[in-house]
Amino acid sequence: MGTRFARRWRLLIPALLGLLLAGCATGRLDATDPIGQEARDIDFLMRLSGWMAVGVGIFVAAAVFAIIVKFRAKPTDDPDDLPPQIHGNRKAELTWTIIPTALLVFLTIFTLPTVFALADEGTGRTIKVEGQQWWWQFTYELDEDEIKKYNLDQDSRYEIVTANDLVIRTGEEVNLEIHSNDVIHSFWIPQLNGKKDAVPGRVHHWRISSDEPGIFYGECVEFCGLSHANMQMRTIVLTPEDFDRWMREQLAGQLAAQVAPAEESPEAAGAALFETHCISCHVVDGAYESAAGGNANLLAGIAPNLTNLMSRTAFAGALYETYQTGPDGAYLRNPDGSLKLNVAELREWVRNAPDMKPARADNQQGMLDFSEVLTDQDLDNLMAYLKTLGSPPVLP
Numbered sequence: 001m002g003t004r005f006a007r008r009w010r011l012l013i014p015a016l017l018g019l020l021l022a023g024c025a026t027g028r029l030d031a032t033d034p035i036g037q038e039a040r041d042i043d044f045l046m047r048l049s050g051w052m053a054v055g056v057g058i059f060v061a062a063a064v065f066a067i068i069v070k071f072r073a074k075p076t077d078d079p080d081d082l083p084p085q086i087h088g089n090r091k092a093e094l095t096w097t098i099i100p101t102a103l104l105v106f107l108t109i110f111t112l113p114t115v116f117a118l119a120d121e122g123t124g125r126t127i128k129v130e131g132q133q134w135w136w137q138f139t140y141e142l143d144e145d146e147i148k149k150y151n152l153d154q155d156s157r158y159e160i161v162t163a164n165d166l167v168i169r170t171g172e173e174v175n176l177e178i179h180s181n182d183v184i185h186s187f188w189i190p191q192l193n194g195k196k197d198a199v200p201g202r203v204h205h206w207r208i209s210s211d212e213p214g215i216f217y218g219e220c221v222e223f224c225g226l227s228h229a230n231m232q233m234r235t236i237v238l239t240p241e242d243f244d245r246w247m248r249e250q251l252a253g254q255l256a257a258q259v260a261p262a263e264e265s266p267e268a269a270g271a272a273l274f275e276t277h278c279i280s281c282h283v284v285d286g287a288y289e290s291a292a293g294g295n296a297n298l299l300a301g302i303a304p305n306l307t308n309l310m311s312r313t314a315f316a317g318a319l320y321e322t323y324q325t326g327p328d329g330a331y332l333r334n335p336d337g338s339l340k341l342n343v344a345e346l347r348e349w350v351r352n353a354p355d356m357k358p359a360r361a362d363n364q365q366g367m368l369d370f371s372e373v374l375t376d377q378d379l380d381n382l383m384a385y386l387k388t389l390g391s392p393p394v395l396p
């Protein structure tokens with residue numbers, strides 16, 4: 001029996017070790033590698049309190065060990081002889097009240113300024129963030145200077161509406177106005193800042209910034225329904241020059257979307273299908289902005305605005321990549337250097353979305369199943385039309 005037990009242990013220990021080490025895998029959500037100032041401030045507090053806890057832990061463990069050794073029963077002791085019973089020792093009581101209080105006061109001195117600083121609004125651009133079941137929408141309103149800079153009509157309002165990819169520029173303290181249109185979500189880009197809830201009927205301010213360009217991944221962190229775990233997003237930080245290019249391309253995409261595809265082309269056939277099946281939920285700026293009549297579950301604006309679909313690195317709540325990536329995560333390219341569109345998954349998403357991302361059991365919310373509706377030819381035509389929406393993403 002002894003050997004069987006030992007054999008079992010030999011298997012159990014590596015298995016447990018494997019489980020433990022799996023926690024060290026570097027995922028795309030990494031709160032231990034802060035990039036933004038806000039995330040660095042939080043990280044400092046986490047490490048400070050962590051090391052203090054380690055110090056207290058070591059002190060208590062050492063004290064317990066020392067006391068066990070020093071006061072253990074000796075062979076010469078009479079087993080019926082109880083040690084003197086005492087109650088209340090002023091010195092000891094004061095010590096273990098004052099030391100933890102001092103530690104907490106010390107921690108508060110560092111924590112309070114950070115808590116207040118994190119609540120400040122950013123000094124840069126304001127971006128509206130809307131949590132939806134189950135994806136994020138980002139809205140940029142152009143200010144007067146930008147309207148002038150991009151030669152736009154000074155009497156009009158201009159908005160850029162995007163989904164999944166929150167694009168910002170380096171060095172800017174972006175002021176997020178976080179809101180939800182259905183249930184409570186929570187916005188979290190671990191490398192840029194902590195978590196902020198998106199609550200219906202309220203607007204929460206949150207600030208993010210990054211001095212270095214890059215793609216930083218995030219995830220909704222408040223349980224919000226069936227596809228909560230599939231409600232991801234990413235922040236794409238670009239240099240000011242690249243951000244400017246992104247803005248221009250978004251605006252150019254809005255203009256291009258208004259031009260109808262050449263007649264009798266697959267794109268035109270796709271546009272016609274889009275008009276029949278997609279526009280009750282999806283908006284394309286200037287082309288398809290009508291809302292479905294009466295059905296609150298099917299209302300334009302509840303699904304991502306697709307004006308610049310091709311400029312986004314991900315679709316379906318950032319669950320799938322718009323462009324193909326290799327095993328190392330790097331983008332694959334065509335011989336001419338352009339990004340390789342992830343046609344297979346995008347086409348399958350259009351065909352039968354609920355299969356790729358659970359929505360609501362009654363199929364009353366989220367992208368519908370079109371597998372019985374659209375033929376292969378229809379799907380090809382729709383893909384041809386979708387490919388016309390926007391230029392490829394500007395990558396950091």
Ligand code: CUA
Binds near residue numbers: 134184185220224228
């Ligand atoms: Cu949205 Cu969880």
